[in-house]
Amino acid sequence: MRNWLFTLILIAVAVSAKAQSAGDKDQILAILQRQEADWNKGDIKSFMNGYWESDSLMFVGKAGITYGYKPTYEGYLKRYPDRATMGKLKFTFLNFSFPGAGVAFVVGKFHLTRPEKGDLEGHYTLLFKKIKGKWLIVCDHTSG
Template identity: 35%
Template structure:
């Protein structure tokens, strides 16, 4: 179990109960924000699990299937189709995908329909498959009728 899973959930639970209850509206806002944080972190956990199964198709389902979805890496990809094409080109096999682990995840609601998550990633793979890689990322998620979806991914 990566460190962030062990740390994120207890911290959110502590945050819920450590704040003095001054008004029921304040508690409701905190509960909503905390639920939102859990929901967007689940998107990243879904990504990690799909990646580690070697399932690019499931991995990309965490992105919004829209022409304005953006991915910023070594280039800028516009739209869901371009993003899928880039992933499949860069990671054609399970061996090339390696094993992904996210850490130090920080989820922050922006409003009821948007949130950001920042964190670190580590990709473990054989040298002949490109070797290990690591870096930082930020994603913006939108609450859609299909759940929380990534609309902007900036990964270094």
């Protein structure tokens, strides 16, 4: 019994350690930094590369829940039709955790500097999942 329990604990620690590797965190931060850069170039299409291209993608915003990659992309295009509306994006990371193997949870703030339209800011929570070896946003809840 003790050997079985010890083995189970070692497996849990190994899974936890793997889920929290610096490489995984660095990959996710690189995705978010690339998204910030893509946004600031006015390239929403490239910005969307951080999202899971699936009908199961979930985006929760002021208007409610949107399901699917294409409707999420179209929602961004509708809400941000031009560079003045898009402004300059700055992410601030507040919390980063790995609640399980292959899953990451990021909480942060965003700020859009928009001299012509008025600044916009709020918070976001992102659920990342490692799918086929690639970290992707599977759920995005953004306020603001």
